[in-house]
Amino acid sequence: MVQMNNASIPYPAISCRRNIVTTFLTALLLMLSQPVDGNTASKSNENSVIDAADQAFKSLHYEKADSLYNVMIQDGKESAALYWKLARLNISVAEAIPPAEREKRMPWYSKAVDYGRKAVQLDDSNASAHTWLAAALALKADRIGAKEKLNRAAEIKRELDRALELNPNDDVAWSMLGSYNFEVSKIGWFNRFMGGTFVGQMPKGSREEAEKNFKKAISLNPRVIRHYHELALLYIEEDRKQEALNALRMAATKPVLMKSDARRLNEIRRLITRLSKELEGK
Structure with missing residues (x-):
């Protein structure tokens, strides 16, 4: 018998408790020592590459980000998130080029549109996919002219509406919607110039709506x-x-x-x- 606080505890009880603790620790060590299965390891590596690419993008190292994102594509690790991030990256590269160098910008916008479409195709429920497809379409059309804006207007608006339906707190979508409404408010001159003979439905938008959209974007992300x-x-x-x-x-x-x-x-x-x-x- 063992004395503890004037109470007697039999040796077999102590031994039993020790065995339980020993068994638990042994099981824990065995679990921790088990090798990670292939799927888990692959997923971990995939996340590491995407995280590194995202960090490169945030650090404004666009070439490095592009290389890392494309490593994922080459490895067959396609996803909507990967493609909308590539759309965002290509837009960012294009926008960094001086506006006067239009011919240098256009290939980047075109690739951004392709990536955006791929993202939406892979996952229609991904809000960012719709946002960056709309941004790519809008920016590409803006650099081409009024006729292209009209041709793209319905699709741009549809993508922005879908993005905000999925994520009402997407500041980029609100900002792009502001640009859409602002630009559409200027399109009336085109219809007048054509003498009202433009075939198709004129898009609707106003400066009042654009102002509300930009203010909403600011309220959601005041750092942009x-x-x-x-x-x-x-x-x-x-x-x-x-x-x-x-x-x-x-x-x-x-x-x-x-x-x-x-x-x-x-x-x-x-x-x-x-x-x-x-x-x-x-």
Whole structure:
């Protein structure tokens, strides 16, 4: 017998408890020492590559990100997430190229459209797939002209509506919807120019809706330069100079998250200088 706090515990009880603890520890060690099965190891490696590619993208190392994403494709690890990230990457590369070099931009936009379509094809329920397909279609059409905008308008709007149906908190989709409504508000001139002979339904959109869309995007993600810049351009179009200046000054305080943000910041600073002088002269 063993004395503990004036109580006697038989040796067999102590031995039994020791055996239970020993058995538990042995089982735990065996589980931890078992090799990871092939599927788990493959999935872990796949996630590591995607994580590394995502980090390269966030660090603005676009070439490295592109190489890593394409490693996944070469290994047959296709997914909607992989393709919408490639669409986003190609858009980012195109947008970083100076607007005057249009011919250099177009191949990147075209690849972004292809990747976006592939993402939607693989998973129609992936909100980001629809967002980045819409962005690719819109940006490509914007660089081609009014007729292409009209041809693409219905598809762009459909993709944005689907993206926001799946994820109402997608700030990129709201920002692109703002751009869509702003651009569509300018298309009326095309129909008038054609004498009302344009065949097809004219898309609908207004500056009022565009303003709401941009403000919604800002409320969801106040760190993105594009949201403020595009809102400011709308205000400038409406001769709302003080509001434009306020939006531009806010944009100038935000971090560079894309390479194209550096280009936007240069334009933003020029606009701030111009509007400040115009307002001071009043």
